[in-house]
Structures are given as C-alpha cells and as structure tokens.
Amino acid sequence: MLRVKFVPQNREIVVENGENLLEVARKAEIFIDAPCNGNGVCGKCKVKILEGKIDTEKSRHIKDEEWNEGYILACNSKVIEDVVIEIPSNASSAMHGMKIEDLSGKREHEIFEKSKQKLSENGMEFKTYVKKDFIKLDPPTLDDNISDFERIKRHLRNHLGYNQVFCRLPMLRKISSLIREADFEVTITHIPRGEGKTTIINMEKGNTTDRLYGVALDIGTTSVAACLVDLYGGTLVAKASSGNAQIKYGADVINRIIYSTRGNGLEELNNAIINETINPLLRKMYKDSGISKDEVVSFIAAGNTTMSHLFLGVYPDYLRMEPYIPAFVKSPFIKASELEIAVNSETFIYLVPSVASYVGGDITAGVLASGIWASDENILFIDLGTNGEIVFGNREFLMTCACSAGPAFEGGEISCGMRAAGGAIEEVKIERDTYEPKISVIGDEKPAGICGSGIIDLICEMMLSGLIDRRGKLVKGLGTSRVRFDEHGIGEYVIVFKEEYKLEKDIAITEVDIDNFIRAKAAIYSGVNTLLSGLGMDFTMIDKIYIAGGIGNSLDIGNSIKIGMLPDIEQDKISYIGNSSLMGCYLTLMSEDARHKLEEVANHMTYVELSVEPGYMDEFVSACFLPHTDIEKFPSVEQLLRR
Amino acid sequence: MLRVKFVPQNREIVVENGENLLEVARKAEIFIDAPCNGNGVCGKCKVKILEGKIDTEKSRHIKDEEWNEGYILACNSKVIEDVVIEIPSNASSAMHGMKIEDLSGKREHEIFEKSKQKLSENGMEFKTYVKKDFIKLDPPTLDDNISDFERIKRHLRNHLGYNQVFCRLPMLRKISSLIREADFEVTITHIPRGEGKTTIINMEKGNTTDRLYGVALDIGTTSVAACLVDLYGGTLVAKASSGNAQIKYGADVINRIIYSTRGNGLEELNNAIINETINPLLRKMYKDSGISKDEVVSFIAAGNTTMSHLFLGVYPDYLRMEPYIPAFVKSPFIKASELEIAVNSETFIYLVPSVASYVGGDITAGVLASGIWASDENILFIDLGTNGEIVFGNREFLMTCACSAGPAFEGGEISCGMRAAGGAIEEVKIERDTYEPKISVIGDEKPAGICGSGIIDLICEMMLSGLIDRRGKLVKGLGTSRVRFDEHGIGEYVIVFKEEYKLEKDIAITEVDIDNFIRAKAAIYSGVNTLLSGLGMDFTMIDKIYIAGGIGNSLDIGNSIKIGMLPDIEQDKISYIGNSSLMGCYLTLMSEDARHKLEEVANHMTYVELSVEPGYMDEFVSACFLPHTDIEKFPSVEQLLRR
Known part of the structure; x- marks a missing residue:
C-alpha cells in the first residue's frame, strides 16, 4: 500500500501500487479538471510532483521547462511509491466561483413577469398542482373502529369531496403514529387529479397549510442551478448553483456517454449529478432558508437529453451512435425516493421532456420561458452552452436543430480556455x-484563463486589429513580442x-485554439442558416433573436456578429435572456397549465437532423x-474591415 | 469476546460478555422455539449446558432433575464465559416437517373446481389481469429516429390499440439495450386497465408469450404456504410451505406486536417474514420448477391483520390497544421491489383486504373460496388457526367476529403442545x-408433543373415559399410574x-393445560352463539359449517362437538375445507373478476366486536x-355421558 498526499489540501490517501493518479485524486475528493476524461488529450489535469517518483510519460501538453520542474498529467501517471502531489490552483479552480445565471437579477425578474403575462x-x-388541506379527524372509538387510512378517506370524501384517495407504502407506514401524536389534527399534502381522485404525498402535525415549497433545477453539462420557491406566491426563497460534478468524467456529453459505458460508469455519473451536485445544492438552500427537505413537495428539472438520461440512470450510449436514438424523451412517473433526491421522498420528480437526442428538456423549458410559442413574430432562440441548440418559429410552428459546436x-477545446x-x-x-490587450476578469482574482465571452471578444479584436487574417492565422512581422511562433511554425x-x-x-x-473556436461559431451560424433555408426563409425574416445559456x-x-457567429441583423433585435431553462422550470413549478403547455411544445417542435440536411456541410x-x-x-463587418 | 458453540449444529459464534443466550442463538441462526418471545413464560426455549458456565436462574419450567443435568431457559440466561450449548431436538423441531395444508390434495382440487364453478x-x-404480447418493432433509422420508448408506444397504439402506455423507471432503464439485443423483437408483459391504458411491467427477448406465472401465498401466524401457478391454465407448477420465521419473536400476534414496538423490532419482523420465510419458499419453488423470478408477474397474499401489517412493515401497535384500530384494511399499490420480494421487481403485490383488526385478509380470501357469498344456504365458516375467526351468512349478508381463542x-399455551x-x-x-392411550404421530418419528387435533381427541377421550370431570379436573383414585398429582395438588x-x-x-x-384449552374452545363456541343470537337466529338455522385453517x-x-367447541348439529353438515385462505388467493390470481368480488366481500362483511357485545361474557x-x-x-353428548 502506498501513500499519496495532495497539497495544498493536505489530504492523504492510501492506494495500491499502479493506481492511476487522476482516479486517486477523485477517490480523495480532490477536484482536478479533466474535460477530456483522462484521454491525455486536453492537458488540463496538470499537477506537480513535490516528493517521490511517478510512472508517467511526457505529454505534448508539458513543456520541457515544466517537465524539469516536475509537472505531469495526472491522467497518464501511475503511483509506484509514496508521493506528495501539488494541485495547481488553476487545475481545481474551474468549479469554484463559477458564474452561473440564475433567476435573481432584474432582467430575470422582467422575463419572468413577461412569461407569466404570456401564460395568462x-x-x-x-396554480400549482400540489394542494395542502388541514383536517380534523374524529378520534376512533370501539363503535367507530374503521382503520386509520379509511378514517382519512372518509373525512376527505365527506368534507372535501374526494371519493378516491390513494397513498403509497412509505406514507401508509407513517399515518398511524403521526395522527395520534397530532391528536388527529393533521395537514395533508396531496395531488388531486380530477374525477374526485387524489393521492396523499405528505402528512404533517397540526396546521401547516401556509408552507408549500418546490424546487426548480437546471441541469447543465457544465453547471447546475437551482432555486427553492414558495409555491403560494412564487417567491424565490433560496437559490444555489455549482459546477456539475460529472465534469471530472469529461467536459462534454460525448465524453460522459463514453464514460458511462465503462464498468460502473453510469452509476458514477448518476451519483455525481445527484449526490455530489444536486443534493448539496438542495441542502445549502435548506440551510439558507430554514425550510426542511420534507416540505419540498414539487420538483421540476430540465437538462439536455444526455443529462436527462444520466439523471435518471438510463444508459445513454445509443444517443451517441447513429441513428442517435434516445431511450426516452418524456420520463415516466418517478418518486424522489427512487432517485434519492433530497426532497420529500414522495415528491413527484418531473423532468421536462426532450425533443430529440441533441435537443433536450432545457430547450423545451427555454422555449416555454421565452414565449416563442405565443408569439406572432418570428423568433430565433439560440442556447449557447456546452453545445449549441437552435429553435426558430412562432405561435404557428417551431423548428429546432442541434449544432455540434462542442464546448x-x-x-473547452481552447488551451487557455476555462469556464466563466x-x-x-x-x-x-x-x-x-x-496590440496590447485590456482585459476584465471575473471576481477579484488573478487571471487564470479565458471564458467563452472573452474568446469571442479576443478573436473579434484580433481580427479588427489585424493580428489575424480572416482564416484566423496570425500575421507575421507586426513587431510585438505578444505574437510568437513555435518550432513547427504555429503561432500564438x-x-x-506570467x-x-x-x-x-x-x-x-x-x-x-482559434481554429477550434471558428469551427464552433461556424456550427451555430450554419445551423441557423440551414434551418431558415429549409423553410424558404432568410435572416431578414427574423424579428428577434434570444440568446440563452451558459x-x-x-x-x-x-x-458575436463581427466574428460571424450571429447573422448580420440589427443588434437591437438580439438580446441575452439568461438561464431560460431554469426560468421554464420555475414557471412549470408555479402553474400546472404551464406544464401542459410544455408537453405540447415538446410534442410540436419539429426536429431537423442537420447531418442529413443537404447543403449543411457546404x-x-x-x-x-x-x-x-x-x-x-x-x-456591416465588410464596411468595418474596409476601414 | 466469548465463544458460544451450539451442538448438534456445531455452529460457533463470538459474542460480547453478558449477551442473552436466546438472542445469541438467533444470531447464529439456530432455531429455538420461543412462543412467549423470551418472557420466561412458556418454558419452550429449554437448552442444556455441556461446557462452561452461564448466568441464569432456575425457572418453574425446569425440574430439579433437569436443573442438575444442566438444563436452563435460553431466554433468561446470559453468556459470561465460553460455553457449549446443546439444543434438544424438540426445541428446534417445531419448524421442521410442519404439516401445512396446501392445494395439492384431492379435497382441495374439488373445492377449487366448486369455487371456480361458483364464480362462473x-x-x-x-381471466388474469396480466397480459403478454409479442411485438416486432421497426428498427430506428436517421429518418425514423423517435425514442425507444416512443417507438414501443407507437407500436402498441397502432397494432394493439393502447393509446396510453406507461412504465416505471427500472423498466425504462432496461428498454434500450434489451430491444437491441433482441433485434427489436420482444415480448412485453403489461397490465391493461381500461380506456386504452396499459402499464408495461416486463420485457423479454423474443417470443415468450407461453410463459406467464403468478404466486399465491397464505401468511399464517404459525405457518406460511405458497404455490406457483401457470396463469394460463391454472396448473400448480410448484408449492412450498414452512413455519413463519417470526415465531422466534413470539407465537401469537400479541407477542409479535409487542416485539415490533421494541428497537428495530418492526424491521426484524418484516425481515423474518419476507427474507427468512417468503423468499426462501419462492426460491425453492423456482428451483423445483425451473421458472425464473422475473417470470413471476402476479402475486396475491393473504394474512390476518397483524400479519398484513408486519408484511408491509406498518407499525401494528394500535391493533393491540383499545379501541383496536388497524392502520389500513386495504393495502395501497405496492411493487415487489418496495418489499424486496423475490418475484419480478415490477410485479404488483396484492394483499387481500382485511375487515377489521382481528378479521384479516385470510378470512376474506376464505370467504371467497368457500363460496358463502354466493350461497342460498346459511353457512358458518370457522377458521381454527392461531386465533379463531368466524363468518356467518349467505349471498344476502355476511357477519364476522374474532374469538380470542389464543394459540x-x-x-400454544399447552405445556406438551406443539404445532402439527x-x-x-x-x-x-x-x-x-x-385408561391406556393409543396415539398416532405425524411422520415416521418419536412423539415429541401433541398438536391441536390431538388435544381435542385427548380431552374428549379423557372426558368420555371418566379421567376428567366436566370442569376438566382429573378424577382421583382411578388406579392408573398415568394420573398423578404434584405437591400443589395439580393433576396431570x-x-x-419417556x-x-x-x-x-x-x-x-x-x-x-386442560383449563387453557377449555377456554379456547369456549371462545369459539360462545363467539358463534353470540353472532347468531345477535341476528335472532339459533344453531338449527345453520345449513353448513366449514372449518378452515391450521x-x-x-x-x-x-x-369437536363432544367437547363443546362446535354446536351439536348433524355431523354431516360440518366439513374441513383446508387452507381456504391460500385457495382464495389462488382464485384471485386466476381471475380479475374474483379480485373484484374479494374487495366487495371485504367491504360488505359486518364486523361484530365481541368484547362490547352484551351477553358475550356470560x-x-x-x-x-x-x-x-x-x-x-x-x-347427543348428554346421551353419551349418561351411558
């Protein structure tokens, strides 16, 4: 048995000879960013040996100078003796201080009010679909000795008009002791479903009818955002967000799917999203608000199709292989206890339906929130997250496609790139x-890398200042030390x-990097173009563009227009609408009608598979x-470049 | 740490100083009969110390002679050093070779055919409520890329007319891989529930429509009997029975309820019935028949109200305390996986509804099987098991009550008593x-004790031969060495x-013992009498008596008439009908209509609480x-006694 110590965390773990260092770090719960999931491709899991020897190989991501200082890639290293490993700040920074859009800003408030108005x-x-009622039962006697559950049913029939009352086993197990401790005065939480039927999902002592809570959750590939909502008024009682702990198994959906096919991969990914990401967020919100887990009786989550599969623990590999088939788009009835989600165990887990393999529930929820379904104008909705999804339409029709824009x-796929x-x-x-840059950095910190919006700015500015040509190649002989070329002639x-x-x-x-980014922006632009062409339409017919996502x-x-990611239309038609997936979940939490609308939207969206669309590759x-x-x-860009 | 070795099992276990010997035996999975659940009352947990010392006390159940030989009661002994303990054959025999009525006899076959006829x-x-269908799905393509579950739904809609198809999460998790391994040709097991709705509960590769199985189960306080049934023809494919492993926690329902209130008592009792009793029976039947667990998709069980509570893990203590209230009479929808029962995890566990705290689902099932509900004659149904339950009625009405006859x-409660x-x-x-007895013993064994039917014979014969008087007291001076009196004047x-x-x-x-038994038979007789008097009826109005139970x-x-347990009517009106509870479950398994009838029977039975009935005590x-x-x-007895 060998000892591996990690600094600055000062955490020590005992391992077998030959164990992979990245795996060891995961076991020790040391977060190391590994977007490529240990394939040695991304070079982000760089760590430094302080003491001892490691069985490793030099990678193209390690410079000679770094190699001499003891830098290695954790993913291609094996532990062969006791070692002390330093985790560089940037290797683990990605999960901390992450900038995640939630619903608390002024803009979000406005969007919410607008969505609400559109619904009405x-x-x-x-109106939410969960109800609470305070009931005073007649205590049993020798003459009135029906069972406890029959007694509750009788009361609900006689006083509230429900003639068929159901509950599940865990609820049944609680009833007898609870009604006696409460002197037969209890509050039931139940889900009426028409025709006099209702299902009891919770029971509390005394009158608690003023407390009814729900959770809305956006499960992004990169980050996860949650809010705890008072179901009576819609007040945001608490919010929380963090990185998706699955990141350690791969940055994008493809790497996660590949990981899911190995050994216990699917279980580990399911555990990472539920136990390492969602439940800690829920517990944080409970702590912040003083609300208890059992009081949360409604739960709406949205994620892309892969995240939806991993959230439910459903094998996702057929999503990745032609003809790209999801196991489901609409999830079955699931109780919180089946997924071990830290809300009331009887709570119904509603996962927003997906449309296709690469257009998920996050897009369905975004469409609900953005109100395209109710619009007379033609709206283009673009979700710029780990991939890029597009929806175009109005109240009459909705077309959607997924662009393989990557992370x-x-x-992702940018050597100096990092998340926001x-x-x-x-x-x-x-x-x-x-050619000197002026930068602005998130938080009160030293710069560590560059995120999506920064890369867009950077490439645009490099183009406009003449640092790069229109192919994205660096121009030689500009007389600045910031431009340099390596032995293979590749510029940076x-x-x-430093x-x-x-x-x-x-x-x-x-x-x-620039080449990778150009391909990503090209995927978005050509996706929009192909979707519109297929309808015989062009960019002039777009009345509005909403940008959502991470x-x-x-x-x-x-x-974004200047680099050719978005079409060259009037800028005031384009706006960023934030986390529309979370917004859609929030609306769905607050209105049963919105949930029906959501299902309708998912059913009516026409999915276009770009890869088989003629002309798309050109x-x-x-x-x-x-x-x-x-x-x-x-x-407009032509004019600018001419100057 | 101390070592305790049990012989003849030769099993050794390491324990803490001071641990209770009965508990230690349970931990070592050595079965010791302890009907009184370790209260030192019944004296049945007698064991012998072969080596070492034990911290114990002499009990009234240990004779001086036995005490000198090293006999102790396990329940009031503590381990204080390494010991070797001998388990006498009769202490553990009760669970072996138990004579349990099942459905395989000629009489049962006749009753079954008669019940079936009555139903029709x-x-x-x-017709059973579970269906199988073989489906050939169209394999997905890039142009036909709906999700796997949508594909199944589409097929069922287009080919079988189901427009709403449901499944639960564990099923969803299996679909994608299974349909591909099966080249898109699978058999689905599903439960249609009208209006074009159905729920898929199982999926198998290829065409398996000829295999459809269910389990009927009678959960007695003392013994449990199961049969595995081919749901197409009703053939009994396998059967199994054993003692109820809860016996180690107490012989009767009251002792079990008391045990359930202590520490993890409820969990232990639930575990004893499911994991130590039912699942071994199921596995035995699978082994005997070559049928696999996943093929069993229907499950009907019946037990008394306490057994029903313990089977579901529902706290039963309010059954025991005035006003004797069950938590439920009709169980909610439960999947096999919720109770970890070894059938297909999606199988619906149907527990036959109870009527009241002391009239359980076993009686409801018995009433179904005996056909009282369809009879023009007045039928008296008596279940002689661990307690005694009575039903009287015909197709117009059904009255029921429970007699506290005890075990x-x-x-039970008989010093030389044992189960059949x-x-x-x-x-x-x-x-x-x-005054010499002639006995017949169950199995090819030495006599070990006397069971219920033997005690009835014995007391009747003692009365008729003049060994006892009509109060049950032994007559002195008969000149037989078989009658003797102890120092307190108590005869035996x-x-x-030996x-x-x-x-x-x-x-x-x-x-x-005789006194205890007389009180038991009196409870039955006076129960019948009170039930009939309440209706303004007498024994002459009874057309038939059916005796069921253990x-x-x-x-x-x-x-039984001579000792005054049954009323003095023509003997040919009275018959033993065996395990009518198991028979009722079997019928319910085979016919959805029978299940509806069962619910109707449970709802319509009028429960009479004897303890509040005027005149009952007299x-x-x-x-x-x-x-x-x-x-x-x-x-008829008067005549006989006069002779």
Whole structure:
C-alpha cells in the first residue's frame, strides 16, 4: 500500500501500487479538471510532483521547462511509491466561483413577469398542482373502529369531496403514529387529479397549510442551478448553483456517454449529478432558508437529453451512435425516493421532456420561458452552452436543430480556455497601435484563463486589429513580442505574460485554439442558416433573436456578429435572456397549465437532423472563416474591415 | 469476546460478555422455539449446558432433575464465559416437517373446481389481469429516429390499440439495450386497465408469450404456504410451505406486536417474514420448477391483520390497544421491489383486504373460496388457526367476529403442545377400562408433543373415559399410574412415558393445560352463539359449517362437538375445507373478476366486536365446561355421558 498526499489540501490517501493518479485524486475528493476524461488529450489535469517518483510519460501538453520542474498529467501517471502531489490552483479552480445565471437579477425578474403575462394571456392559470388541506379527524372509538387510512378517506370524501384517495407504502407506514401524536389534527399534502381522485404525498402535525415549497433545477453539462420557491406566491426563497460534478468524467456529453459505458460508469455519473451536485445544492438552500427537505413537495428539472438520461440512470450510449436514438424523451412517473433526491421522498420528480437526442428538456423549458410559442413574430432562440441548440418559429410552428459546436463557448477545446468562473477573462479589448490587450476578469482574482465571452471578444479584436487574417492565422512581422511562433511554425498571441501576475505560465491563444473556436461559431451560424433555408426563409425574416445559456451576460452581441457567429441583423433585435431553462422550470413549478403547455411544445417542435440536411456541410465550410467566406453576408463587418 | 458453540449444529459464534443466550442463538441462526418471545413464560426455549458456565436462574419450567443435568431457559440466561450449548431436538423441531395444508390434495382440487364453478355461475370470468404480447418493432433509422420508448408506444397504439402506455423507471432503464439485443423483437408483459391504458411491467427477448406465472401465498401466524401457478391454465407448477420465521419473536400476534414496538423490532419482523420465510419458499419453488423470478408477474397474499401489517412493515401497535384500530384494511399499490420480494421487481403485490383488526385478509380470501357469498344456504365458516375467526351468512349478508381463542389449537399455551409437525401426536384414543392411550404421530418419528387435533381427541377421550370431570379436573383414585398429582395438588395425565420411546421427559397434559384449552374452545363456541343470537337466529338455522385453517385435516368433527367447541348439529353438515385462505388467493390470481368480488366481500362483511357485545361474557363463562354448563345444548353428548 502506498501513500499519496495532495497539497495544498493536505489530504492523504492510501492506494495500491499502479493506481492511476487522476482516479486517486477523485477517490480523495480532490477536484482536478479533466474535460477530456483522462484521454491525455486536453492537458488540463496538470499537477506537480513535490516528493517521490511517478510512472508517467511526457505529454505534448508539458513543456520541457515544466517537465524539469516536475509537472505531469495526472491522467497518464501511475503511483509506484509514496508521493506528495501539488494541485495547481488553476487545475481545481474551474468549479469554484463559477458564474452561473440564475433567476435573481432584474432582467430575470422582467422575463419572468413577461412569461407569466404570456401564460395568462393564453388562458393559463398560475396554480400549482400540489394542494395542502388541514383536517380534523374524529378520534376512533370501539363503535367507530374503521382503520386509520379509511378514517382519512372518509373525512376527505365527506368534507372535501374526494371519493378516491390513494397513498403509497412509505406514507401508509407513517399515518398511524403521526395522527395520534397530532391528536388527529393533521395537514395533508396531496395531488388531486380530477374525477374526485387524489393521492396523499405528505402528512404533517397540526396546521401547516401556509408552507408549500418546490424546487426548480437546471441541469447543465457544465453547471447546475437551482432555486427553492414558495409555491403560494412564487417567491424565490433560496437559490444555489455549482459546477456539475460529472465534469471530472469529461467536459462534454460525448465524453460522459463514453464514460458511462465503462464498468460502473453510469452509476458514477448518476451519483455525481445527484449526490455530489444536486443534493448539496438542495441542502445549502435548506440551510439558507430554514425550510426542511420534507416540505419540498414539487420538483421540476430540465437538462439536455444526455443529462436527462444520466439523471435518471438510463444508459445513454445509443444517443451517441447513429441513428442517435434516445431511450426516452418524456420520463415516466418517478418518486424522489427512487432517485434519492433530497426532497420529500414522495415528491413527484418531473423532468421536462426532450425533443430529440441533441435537443433536450432545457430547450423545451427555454422555449416555454421565452414565449416563442405565443408569439406572432418570428423568433430565433439560440442556447449557447456546452453545445449549441437552435429553435426558430412562432405561435404557428417551431423548428429546432442541434449544432455540434462542442464546448468551446465554455472554454473547452481552447488551451487557455476555462469556464466563466473566478479568474476567467470575460472581456478583451486590443489597442489597435500597440496590440496590447485590456482585459476584465471575473471576481477579484488573478487571471487564470479565458471564458467563452472573452474568446469571442479576443478573436473579434484580433481580427479588427489585424493580428489575424480572416482564416484566423496570425500575421507575421507586426513587431510585438505578444505574437510568437513555435518550432513547427504555429503561432500564438500572449494575452497575459506570467510575469504580469506572477502566474505559473503565460496565458496565450494559439492558432489551433482559434481554429477550434471558428469551427464552433461556424456550427451555430450554419445551423441557423440551414434551418431558415429549409423553410424558404432568410435572416431578414427574423424579428428577434434570444440568446440563452451558459455563455453568460458578458456576451458582446456586436462582436458575436463581427466574428460571424450571429447573422448580420440589427443588434437591437438580439438580446441575452439568461438561464431560460431554469426560468421554464420555475414557471412549470408555479402553474400546472404551464406544464401542459410544455408537453405540447415538446410534442410540436419539429426536429431537423442537420447531418442529413443537404447543403449543411457546404454552409459549415463557408462559415469557417472570419466572419464568412462570403463577406457580402456581413455587410456591416465588410464596411468595418474596409476601414 | 466469548465463544458460544451450539451442538448438534456445531455452529460457533463470538459474542460480547453478558449477551442473552436466546438472542445469541438467533444470531447464529439456530432455531429455538420461543412462543412467549423470551418472557420466561412458556418454558419452550429449554437448552442444556455441556461446557462452561452461564448466568441464569432456575425457572418453574425446569425440574430439579433437569436443573442438575444442566438444563436452563435460553431466554433468561446470559453468556459470561465460553460455553457449549446443546439444543434438544424438540426445541428446534417445531419448524421442521410442519404439516401445512396446501392445494395439492384431492379435497382441495374439488373445492377449487366448486369455487371456480361458483364464480362462473355468478358471471365471473376466469381471466388474469396480466397480459403478454409479442411485438416486432421497426428498427430506428436517421429518418425514423423517435425514442425507444416512443417507438414501443407507437407500436402498441397502432397494432394493439393502447393509446396510453406507461412504465416505471427500472423498466425504462432496461428498454434500450434489451430491444437491441433482441433485434427489436420482444415480448412485453403489461397490465391493461381500461380506456386504452396499459402499464408495461416486463420485457423479454423474443417470443415468450407461453410463459406467464403468478404466486399465491397464505401468511399464517404459525405457518406460511405458497404455490406457483401457470396463469394460463391454472396448473400448480410448484408449492412450498414452512413455519413463519417470526415465531422466534413470539407465537401469537400479541407477542409479535409487542416485539415490533421494541428497537428495530418492526424491521426484524418484516425481515423474518419476507427474507427468512417468503423468499426462501419462492426460491425453492423456482428451483423445483425451473421458472425464473422475473417470470413471476402476479402475486396475491393473504394474512390476518397483524400479519398484513408486519408484511408491509406498518407499525401494528394500535391493533393491540383499545379501541383496536388497524392502520389500513386495504393495502395501497405496492411493487415487489418496495418489499424486496423475490418475484419480478415490477410485479404488483396484492394483499387481500382485511375487515377489521382481528378479521384479516385470510378470512376474506376464505370467504371467497368457500363460496358463502354466493350461497342460498346459511353457512358458518370457522377458521381454527392461531386465533379463531368466524363468518356467518349467505349471498344476502355476511357477519364476522374474532374469538380470542389464543394459540391453543396450534399447541400454544399447552405445556406438551406443539404445532402439527413431525412428532406431533395428532390422534388419541383412550381405552375405557385401562385408561391406556393409543396415539398416532405425524411422520415416521418419536412423539415429541401433541398438536391441536390431538388435544381435542385427548380431552374428549379423557372426558368420555371418566379421567376428567366436566370442569376438566382429573378424577382421583382411578388406579392408573398415568394420573398423578404434584405437591400443589395439580393433576396431570401422562400420554407417553419417556421410557416408552427413550424421550428426555414424559409427555403429559396438566389440569392447567386442560383449563387453557377449555377456554379456547369456549371462545369459539360462545363467539358463534353470540353472532347468531345477535341476528335472532339459533344453531338449527345453520345449513353448513366449514372449518378452515391450521388445525389440519386430522380434526375429529365428532369429538369437536363432544367437547363443546362446535354446536351439536348433524355431523354431516360440518366439513374441513383446508387452507381456504391460500385457495382464495389462488382464485384471485386466476381471475380479475374474483379480485373484484374479494374487495366487495371485504367491504360488505359486518364486523361484530365481541368484547362490547352484551351477553358475550356470560356465554363464554357458561361454555367453559365440558361440553357446556347447560348440557341441554348438547343432547347427543348428554346421551353419551349418561351411558
């Protein structure tokens, strides 16, 4: 048995000879970012040996200088003797101080009020499907000796008009002791379902009819956001968000699906989302609000189709393999106890229905929240998260597709990329004369990397300042030390020199990174173009564009057009609407009618599989340029570049 | 840590200083009969110290001679050093070779055919509620890429007319891999519930529509009987029975209820019935028949109200305390996985509804099987098990009550009593001149004790031969060594001298035992009497008496009348119908209509609480005589006694 010690956490763990260092760190609950899931591809799991030897190989991600200092990739290293390992701050930073959109801002409040209004304009009530009633039972006697459950049923029949009352075994087990402790005065929480039927899901001593709570939850591939809601008034009682703990098994859905196929992979991923992510968020909210787990009797969650599968523990591998088939789009009836979610064990877990393999419940919820379904105008909805999903339509029709944009908008596949967390460069300007950058960083921290909105700014500014050409290649001979080329001739631009902030290394974007990002933005643009062309429409027919998702509200709309990610239309038609998935869940929590609308939306969305759409690949190739091969499609940018 | 070794099992267990010896035996899975649940009352947990010392006290159940040989009661002994303990054969014999009525006999077959006929005469179909269908799905393509579950739903809608198809999470988790392994040709097991709705509970590769199985189960306080049934033809594929493993926690329902209130008592009792009794029976039947657990998709169980509570893990203590209230009479919807019963995890566990605290689902099932509900004649149904329950009625009305007869009919509260297992004396005759008994013993074994039917014979024969008077007291001066009196003047009659069979001690019935038994039979008689008087009826209006339950088919009807347990009517009106509870479950398994009838029967039975019935106590006291204080009520016995 060997000892592995991690600093600065000072955590020690005993392992077998030959164990993989990344696995060891996971066992020790040391978070190391490993977006590629230990394939040695991303180079993000870099750690430093302080004492002892490790069986490892030099990777292309380790520079000679770093190698000499003891840097290795945890994923391709085996423990062969006692070691002390240092976890560099940036390797574990990604999960801390993450900037996650929730519903507490002014903008969100406005969107919520607007959505609510849209619902009521369309004849939908703002009423939750869970009810509470305070009942005073007649105590049993020798002459009136029916069973406890019959007594409750009799009361509900005679006083509230329910002639069929159900409950499940765990509820039944509680009834007898509880009604006696409460002197036969209890509050029941129940779910009426028409025709005089209702199901009791909770019972409390005394009169607690003023307390009724629910949870709305957005399960993102990268981050998870939750809010605890008072179901009477809709007040946000508490909120919480964090990274998705599944990140350690891979940054994007494809790597997670691959991980799920190995050994206990599916269980580990299910455990990571439920026990390591969602339940800690719930417990934090209970602590913040003083509300107890058992009082939470409604639960609505949304996620993309892969997240939905992993949340339910359903094998997702057929999502990844042609013809890309989900096991389900609409989840069956599930009780909280079946998934061990920390709400009342009898609570019904409602997962927002997906549309297809790569258009999930998060998009359905987003469409509900954004109100496209009720709009006379043509609205384009773009979710810029770990992938990119698009919906276009109005009250008459809804078309949707998924773009394989990858995780670039969240810093993935970019050597200096990171998520929108503390230390991420989220905005960039470049001096036209000197090529010197001006950056703004999330939180009061040293820069550690660059997030999606920062990359958009950076690439736009590099293009406008002439640092790169329209193919994304760095221009030589500009006379700045920030541009440099390696022995293979691959260029990079240094955004931050390590000396400026005493970093371990420079923060630089390479031509490879730029190329990766251009392909991501091209996927979005060509997806929109293909969807509209298929309808015989063009960009002039778009009345509004809503951007949702993890890209965050630092997104510069103008720059997004300039690099050719968004079509060249009037900027005031475009707005960022935040976490529309969470918003949709919140609305669904508050209104049973909204839930029916949600199901209708999911059923009526027409899914377009881009990969089989004629012309899509040509569109994509043409868009792999700044802003586009055909500059005439971006007249405003053409003008700007001409200057 | 101390070592306790048990012989002849040769099992050794390590325990703490001071642990209770009965508990230690349970931990070591050594079965010791302890009907009184360790209160030192029954004296049945007698064991012998072979080596070492034990902290114990002499009990009134240990004779001086036995005490000197090392006999102690396990329940009042503590381990204080390493010991070797011998378990006498009779202490653990009660659970082996138990004679349990099942459905395989000729009589049962006749009753079954008659019940079936009655159902069909009353317009009820013999059709189970679970269905199997073989389906061939269209394999998915890029153009036909709906989810796997939608694909199944589409097929069932288009080909079988179900427009709403449900399943639960564990089923959903299996679908995707299973349909692919089966090349999209699968058999679904489902439960249609009208209006085009159905719920899928199982899915198998290929065409398995010819295999559909269910289990019927009778959960007795003392013994449990099960049968595995082919749901197509009703064939009994396998059967199994054993003692109820809860016996170690107490012989009767009251002791079990008391045990359930202590520490983890409820869990232990629930575990004893499910994991130590029912699941082993199921596994035995699977082994015998070659049918697998997952193929069993229907499950019907019946038990008395306490057994029903313990089976579901519902706290039963309010059953015991005035006003004697059950938590439920009709159980909620329960899946097999919720109770960890070894059938298909999605199988619906149907527990036959009870009527009241002391009239359980076993009686409801018995009433269904006996056909009282369809009879023009007045039928009296008596279940002689651990207690005694009575139903009287016809197709117009059904009255029921529970008699607190205790466990005497199963050998409880009788010093030499035992259950109808191997070694039990089940029939007795006594020579009128010599007072010598002739016995017949169950199985090819030495006599070990006397069971219910044997006790009835014995007391009847003792009365007729003049060994006892009508109060049950032994007559002095008869000149037989079989009658003897102790220092307190309490008499006993020796049925078997230990020398005859090389037993550890004589088998003898004491005046205390006789008194206990007389009170049990009086409870039955006065219960019947009170029930009929309440209706303004008398015994002449009884057209038939059916005896059911654990008393067994060795019951001598004539002797039962002679001792005053049954009313003095024509013997050919009275018959033993065996395990009518199991029979009722079997019928319910085979016919959904029978299940509806069962619920109707449970709802319509009028429960009479004897303890509040005026005149009941007087009736009971008058019946505590052989055959009755008022001999005129037993004219045939009066004649016999006069001779």
